[in-house]
Amino acid sequence: MLDAPGPWGTGPFILSSGYSSIYNIQAIIKKVPFESTWFTTQEDRSPFVVLDANRKYWDRERGPRLERIVFRNDLAPEQALHLCMTTEGQVDMVTMVRSSDAKK
Known part of the structure; x- marks a missing residue:
């Protein structure tokens, strides 16, 4: 869930603008041994979600390799x-x- 832009990203990208939220409910399949799944009940997304490269990402070998990613919803x-x-x-x-x- 990407609720709001901010500098707190620890991955290779930081959310710069927009949001993308998915709401789920848990459904129990079996109690013993425990098995469950999640059903998406609602998706709330802004028209665009922009991710910018996190230049402070700890693993320089893995990325980021792109400067910006724009999701068009x-x-x-x-x-x-x-x-x-x-x-x-x-x-x-x-x-x-x-x-x-x-x-x-």
């Missing part, structure tokens, strides 16, 4: 796929793509 899946396939630098990666669309 304002696009329909079809728009994102179209921009990924037909433009350069607008959308470089999409998630949750159907197998038939991935073949394109």
